[in-house]
Amino acid sequence: xxxxxxxxxxxxxxxxxxxxxxxxxxxxxxxxxxxxxxxxxxxxxxxxxxxxxxxxxxxxxxxxxxxxxxxxxxxxxxxxxxxxxxxxxxxxxxxxxxxxxxxxxxxxxxxxxxxxxxxxxxxxxxxxxxxxxxxxxxxxxxxxxxxxxxxxxxxxxxxxxxxxxxxxxxxxxxxxxxxxxxxxxxxxxxxxxxxxxxxxxxxxxxxxxxxxxxxxxxxxxxxxxxxxxxxxxxxxxxxxxxxxxxxxxxxxxxxxxxxxxxxxxxxxxxxxxxxxxxxxxxxxxxxxxxxxxxxxxxxxxxxxxxxxxxxxxxxxxxxxxxxxxxxxxxxxxxxxxxxxxxxxxxxxxxxxxxxxxxxxxxxxxxxxxxxxxxxxxxxxxxxxxxxxxxxxxxxxxxxxxxxxxxxxxxxxxxxxxxxxxxxxxxxxxxxxxxxxxxxxxxxxxxxxxxxxxxxxxxxxxxxxxxxxxxxxxxxxxxxxxxxxxxxxxxxxxxxxxxxxxxxxxxxxxxxxxxxxxxxxxxxxxxxxxxxxxxxxxxxxxxxxxxxxxxxxxxxxxxxxxxxxxxxxxxxxxxxxxxxxxxxxxxxxxxxxxxxxxxxxxxxx
Amino acid sequence: xxxxxxxxxxxxxxxxxxxxxxxxxxxxxxxxxxxxxxxxxxxxxxxxxxxxxxxxxxxxxxxxxxxxxxxxxxxxxxxxxxxxxxxxxxxxxxxxxxxxxxxxxxxxxxxxxxxxxxxxxxxxx
Numbered sequence: 005x006x007x008x009x010x011x012x013x014x015x016x017x018x019x020x021x022x023x024x025x026x027x028x029x030x031x032x033x034x035x036x037x038x039x040x041x042x043x044x045x046x047x048x049x050x051x052x053x054x055x056x057x058x059x060x061x062x063x064x065x066x067x068x069x070x071x072x073x074x075x076x077x078x079x080x081x082x083x084x085x086x087x088x089x090x091x092x093x094x095x096x097x098x099x100x101x102x103x104x105x106x107x108x109x110x111x112x113x114x115x116x117x118x119x120x121x122x123x124x125x126x127x128x129x130x131x132x133x134x135x136x137x138x139x140x141x142x143x144x145x146x147x148x149x150x151x152x153x154x155x156x157x158x159x160x161x162x163x164x165x166x167x168x169x170x171x172x173x174x175x176x177x178x179x180x181x182x183x184x185x186x187x188x189x190x191x192x193x194x195x196x197x198x199x200x201x202x203x204x205x206x207x208x209x210x211x212x213x214x215x216x217x218x219x220x221x222x223x224x225x226x227x228x229x230x231x232x233x234x235x236x237x238x239x240x241x242x243x244x245x246x247x248x249x250x251x252x253x254x255x256x257x258x259x260x261x262x263x264x265x266x267x268x269x270x271x272x273x274x275x276x277x278x279x280x281x282x283x284x285x286x287x288x289x290x291x292x293x294x295x296x297x298x299x300x301x302x303x304x305x306x307x308x309x310x311x312x313x314x315x316x317x318x319x320x321x322x323x324x325x326x327x328x329x330x331x332x333x334x335x336x337x338x339x340x341x342x343x344x345x346x347x348x349x350x351x352x353x354x355x356x357x358x359x360x361x362x363x364x365x366x367x368x369x370x371x372x373x374x375x376x377x378x379x380x381x382x383x384x385x386x387x388x389x390x391x392x393x394x395x396x397x398x399x400x401x402x403x404x405x406x407x408x409x410x411x412x413x414x415x416x417x418x419x420x421x422x423x424x425x426x427x428x429x430x431x432x433x434x435x436x437x438x439x440x441x442x443x444x445x446x447x448x449x450x451x452x453x454x455x456x457x458x459x460x461x462x463x464x465x466x467x468x469x470x471x472x473x474x475x476x477x478x479x480x481x482x483x484x485x486x487x488x489x490x491x492x493x494x495x496x497x498x499x500x501x502x503x504x505x506x507x508x509x510x511x512x513x514x515x516x517x518x519x520x521x522x523x524x525x526x527x528x529x530x531x532x533x534x535x536x537x538x539x540x541x542x543x544x545x546x547x548x549x550x551x552x553x554x555x556x557x558x559x560x561x562x563x564x565x566x567x568x569x570x571x572x573x574x575x576x577x578x579x580x581x582x583x584x585x586x587x588x589x590x591x592x593x594x595x596x597x598x599x600x601x602x603x604x605x606x607x608x
Numbered sequence: 609x610x611x612x613x614x615x616x617x618x619x620x621x622x623x624x625x626x627x628x629x630x631x632x633x634x635x636x637x638x639x640x641x642x643x644x645x646x647x648x649x650x651x652x653x654x655x656x657x658x659x660x661x662x663x664x665x666x667x668x669x670x671x672x673x674x675x676x677x678x679x680x681x682x683x684x685x686x687x688x689x690x691x692x693x694x695x696x697x698x699x700x701x702x703x704x705x706x707x708x709x710x711x712x713x714x715x716x717x718x719x720x721x722x723x724x725x726x727x728x729x730x731x732x733x
Contacts, residue, residue: 388713392714393622400630
């Protein structure tokens, strides 16, 4: 039998079909189940795991890139907006400085007038101050008295003279209100000397502007100066006027910010002037992006919690793992079930095949025994006939001769020989009667006689087991038109089962009676252990047996059932656990089916 | 009394001769032969009224011999000897023209009864 190809056998050992010991076969089946489970699990899970891991990492990378792009985009937008805003303020101050004639600027009333008009458009402007080339205040418009300062040595003054424009940090100064300064220089009307126009702007303007551009994308958006001092109010990562907590306080952050953080944290992006750090802050992973603002002393800081470490990503991961685990459990469950079902199926078909095989072997054996018995009976029959005739001759001769000494003793002896021959004859006849079942002829049969014959065959076994077989036969039963062999088999099977069921010590009662003109009933009652309902429901099914493996084929009663049906009769069984079992077989006196049955058997 | 001559055909010599002797003791004119061919020869020679014929013989089967006998003279009555298991063959032989069959080992009284009936049948015909 080649049920398998070579390579598969190594992975999956098929249960052996040879009839070995049941233990060895059981191990084979178990190994097969296990192998099948493992093979199917590997086949299902390996691709599942590969796909899950691959798609997870791919998606992770994609999200990471996407997140970074989004961050940079937002930062750039904010950067350009703020640059534009600051540029606008700068332009306004420049415009004032350039368009009005120097004299008009020096006139306090005119300057006041300019401030009022300016404040109409830009409420953030606090005051305007004009400083001459000697760094002395020339004119002032605004709420404060700032008359006596000399600005020569101040950094912003130097810067303004050098670059033409300067924007200061946010500071409170002696006003106690945070503000910053935009200063521009211009030529005075008297030759090369330069004067400076200095406008103070309330820091809240900057704050309001930052608040409006933070659309909610960022967790925090604020300005710091070169010293990492917050210029607008951070939500979480620092305090206004204090250091940004993401950098060491007052550590100058150069364009090359990487000096202050490890290289691993820094991500280089394509946009110039933007640096992104990934770091942990208070247990949270955040993206910390810093952008330079052109022509200002400020840097824009954007902080955003990393999506990949946020709850929603964790939830996604948990869901993914849950789905994966559920799939795995379901797959494994189904695989185990399928493997078991498959093995059970194979086991059952193997069992059925073996039973058929052993049944065939059994009937083959029976047939051989039958033929052998028939041969022996025949062989013995011939010498028996001779002995019979010789003894008969001696008897005849003695009858015709006169008395001689010991004649009576000799007559008795010959009579004994005749009697023994008679006994031998019944034995050979019985043997032939049973053995030659192929010689089925439909004939008139005395059921009582058949019952007696069958019991004679089982008598020895019954005696060994202390089982009494009793008869309650009605002598008035009609002879039935039937076939001897099948009828014998029917009774033999049932009585044999009864003997097996009783085991040791018990009684079997056989009775016959005519229940009506056309039907005769044989009842076989045993006082054995009986059968529970669930067994009773299956006893006529092929291969159903309660006997130990190898002892019963599970075919006896199913054959019996078939035979009774073919003989045109019916069979009924009643049983109670602990009480015993009753078989009732009804047989027709005349049955046309038996003719057909007969011819069919002969045809076989 | 049985008037017809009786021919016994059986390959079992001891059986045939003893049966023949016993019939002779009962005043029956009987002859025994021990094969089918021999039997057919004797048939012409002695012209028996009744033949006792074994069903199983090595050279010819009893049924073949029966057919030959009936072909030769349909009035000859044949009683077949069968083993128990071949009762079916006995029935078959009866269908093919044998007067009756009797199972071995033979009960002489029964055999003589059947021979008498066969003889009566012949004398009536």
